[in-house]
Amino acid sequence: xxxxxxxxxxxxxxxxxxxxxxxxxxxxxxxxxxxxxxxxxxxxxxxxxxxxxxxxxxxxxxxxxxxxxxxxxxxxxxxxxxxxxxxxxxxxxxxxxxxxxxxxxxxxxxxxxxxxxxxxxxxxxxxxxxxxxxxxxxxxxxxxxxxxxxxxxxxxxxxxxxxxxxxxxxxxxxxxxxxxxxxxxxxxxxxxxxxxxxxxxxxxxxxxxxxxxxxxxxxxxxxxxxxxxxxxxxxxxxxxxxxxxxxxxxxxxxxxxxxxxxxxxxxxxxxxxxxxxxxxx
Numbered sequence: 012x013x014x015x016x017x018x019x020x021x022x023x024x025x026x027x028x029x030x031x032x033x034x035x036x037x038x039x040x041x042x043x044x045x046x047x048x049x050x051x052x053x054x055x056x057x058x059x060x061x062x063x064x065x066x067x068x069x070x071x072x073x074x075x076x077x078x079x080x081x082x083x084x085x086x087x088x089x090x091x092x093x094x095x096x097x098x099x100x101x102x103x104x105x106x107x108x109x110x111x112x113x114x115x116x117x118x119x120x121x122x123x124x125x126x127x128x129x130x131x132x133x134x135x136x137x138x139x140x141x142x143x144x145x146x147x148x149x150x151x152x153x154x155x156x157x158x159x160x161x162x163x164x165x166x167x168x169x170x171x172x173x174x175x176x177x178x179x180x181x182x183x184x185x186x187x188x189x190x191x192x193x194x195x196x197x198x199x200x201x202x203x204x205x206x207x208x209x210x211x212x213x214x215x216x217x218x219x220x221x222x223x224x225x226x227x228x229x230x231x232x233x234x235x236x237x238x239x240x241x242x243x244x245x246x247x248x249x250x251x252x253x254x255x256x257x258x259x260x261x262x263x264x265x266x267x268x269x270x271x272x273x274x275x276x277x278x279x280x281x282x283x284x285x286x287x288x289x290x291x292x
Contacts, residue, residue: 013070013143016046016277025277029067033076037088046070049136051129051274052078056121058163058185061107063270066122068133069093070140073113091115093141095153098134112159113137116206119159119190125271136276155206158190166192171215188218 016022025047030040048068055064055075065085067074072092076085091113101110101121109130110123124130145152161170163183169175175194177183184198185191187207193215200219201211214222 013046013048013140017044022046022277026069029074032083032085033088034084034086036086037076038090040069040074044070045072047277048140049133049274049276051133052081052270052272053122053124053133054271056107056110056123056162058160060162060164061123064122068136068140071144073137089118091118093137093144094148094150095156096137096141097152097156098137100130100134114156114159116153116155117157118207119157121159123271125273129271129274132276133274157207158186158188160185160190161192163192169194169197171197171217184213186215186218187212188214188222191215 023041026041026045029047029050030037046069048070050065050067052063053066053075054061063078064075065078070093072090073096074088074090076089077087079086092115095116097114099112099114101107101112103109107121107123109125109127110121111130111134112119112121124133144150166183167177169177170191171193175181175196177192177194181194183192184195186193186198187204188202198213198215200214200216202214202219202222203211
């Protein structure tokens, strides 16, 4: 199906439509052999609360962004190469249903579809694109993946010391290595995590000590993190470098409240079987 779409005018028109919706703030998406496989709104579990995000599945990348005007304008574009992605299905948990984790080298997070059927469709299409990509390139899946952050709402006290309670003055921080919510005192160290950022990132004391121990042991397995020779973080100082820039709306624009939508997955029917489809954004 994807091969039939590669050189089609409909595919090119769809991709250009996505580019137009992101405007000058987005990256060019029209490249040779790229196909827009499907799109739709999913609920992304952000650090503060679940938020709607528009997702576009291509045969080589996954793109998502904040919704400013539904089907017309998006911002905060994120591109994730599919060769870095793996999926993990999640059990339903209260109001959070039909979810799965999108785990990648640089950023990992949970998303939720409107129904179990739509969850299955999304996961099947993403996994098929990943399998086809590996079959085509001969590459192997990455072993290094960013941790999924624990939402702020799930931690009223530091997950490291289990004593420090979070308040307006005692802020929450996230360990970039394990994703735990920790206090400033328990995350004063930084590590270099090249897959996530070119800058040293805040980590909890446990992760820092584990990496230091491995660094001192020549027989230990190679780690994706290395100690960063820099000063400790103090108070609210952070070094995130901002891998989570989609958490807030940009430029004072407020995104519309948009629940997960029925996804559209494209296929090019023979001329005699073509049906009208909504392709414009």
